[in-house]
Amino acid sequence: LMAQLGFAILMFGAGLEIDFRPLRRNDRMLIASIGLWTAATITLVIAGVVVLRLDPWLALAVSCVSIGLASVILRERQLLAAPVGQVVLTLGLVGETISIAALTGFNFFFSLGGFGLQFFLALVRFVAIFFIAYLVMRGFRLVIWLYPKSVGKFLSDDPLELGVRLAMAMLFIFWAMAVWLGVESILGAFIAGALFSFIFPEREKVSEKINALGQGFFIPFFFIVVGSQFHPPASVGAIPWELLGRLLLLAVAVKLVPFLLFARHGLELRQALAGGLLLATPLTLTIAVAEVGLRVFIQTDGRAGVSPQLQSALILFAVFAGTALPFIARLLLGRNPA
Numbered sequence: 001l002m003a004q005l006g007f008a009i010l011m012f013g014a015g016l017e018i019d020f021r022p023l024r025r026n027d028r029m030l031i032a033s034i035g036l037w038t039a040a041t042i043t044l045v046i047a048g049v050v051v052l053r054l055d056p057w058l059a060l061a062v063s064c065v066s067i068g069l070a071s072v073i074l075r076e077r078q079l080l081a082a083p084v085g086q087v088v089l090t091l092g093l094v095g096e097t098i099s100i101a102a103l104t105g106f107n108f109f110f111s112l113g114g115f116g117l118q119f120f121l122a123l124v125r126f127v128a129i130f131f132i133a134y135l136v137m138r139g140f141r142l143v144i145w146l147y148p149k150s151v152g153k154f155l156s157d158d159p160l161e162l163g164v165r166l167a168m169a170m171l172f173i174f175w176a177m178a179v180w181l182g183v184e185s186i187l188g189a190f191i192a193g194a195l196f197s198f199i200f201p202e203r204e205k206v207s208e209k210i211n212a213l214g215q216g217f218f219i220p221f222f223f224i225v226v227g228s229q230f231h232p233p234a235s236v237g238a239i240p241w242e243l244l245g246r247l248l249l250l251a252v253a254v255k256l257v258p259f260l261l262f263a264r265h266g267l268e269l270r271q272a273l274a275g276g277l278l279l280a281t282p283l284t285l286t287i288a289v290a291e292v293g294l295r296v297f298i299q300t301d302g303r304a305g306v307s308p309q310l311q312s313a314l315i316l317f318a319v320f321a322g323t324a325l326p327f328i329a330r331l332l333l334g335r336n337p338a
Helices: 002-016 028-052 056-063 068-076 083-111 117-146 148-154 162-181 185-199 204-229 241-262 269-279 283-299 308-333
Strands: none
Touching (some): 002 204, 028 056, 028 241, 056 083, 056 283, 056 308, 068 269, 068 283, 068 308, 083 117, 083 185, 117 148, 162 185, 162 204, 241 308, 269 308, 283 308
16 A cells, blocks of 8 residues: 555656646747657657567557656756756656556556447546546636635645645545546546646645655655566576667657757757657656556456566666666756856
């Protein structure tokens, strides 16, 4: 239970990291870049699957986008408000949302035996949770319009920690709602975090407290469980180096090439390279794909999903990518500005 709660807080934090403010500016060039980058990434993933003959779950793992590590590094380099930070975070917003939706779709398709009545009923439930989130958002916006002064208590250094309480309440409500609707529970947690971020753009203090609570206590339980399920190779020679190399190459190619072509926006080459590499480090969602895929493998008696051996390979890939790519990105971004 603690591991599941840690995973939920991890995905809630991923949604909470999303900054919707760049999209609200209605920058046509940015919106066009998002569309072109997304289309190019999907095209390259499909081409990579055909050429490298990858399993669909592996393709999903390398194409996922998560902005957790990217936001940490950009904040560390004080570049969140800089052009490179805004482009990376905006692309990460779209990419992470698509990745969560794709993971949910994969779960439905393979666990329910492909297209059929059950699959389309599952899609209805999938759409329903977004519709409920929209209604909640409209309700909150009405309350904020009616009582603007009272809302400030949720974002201030209130000793009662009303903001943290509200965030956790939204997490549990949407987590439970996702389970009740038969939708992947991580989708509910992610939507709750993204919804809180959209309703309260100036959420930095609450976000720091939620991250401290999660990273300091709950999330380690999840990674302990993941580590206990990891089956390490018997020797260095037993590590699937060829598979890891192909995954890493494809993960970098499908994010970096479209970024350089369509999302550079006058950035220096070093910053553009760093931005593409940051988008290629989806540590959180790679682990999520491995976990959901293993669950599907068990549910279908091995007919679909991610086998334990493949899960171990994905975890190794997540470790390699989550270590090497951010390190290179830091070098490209240089030291903190004075």
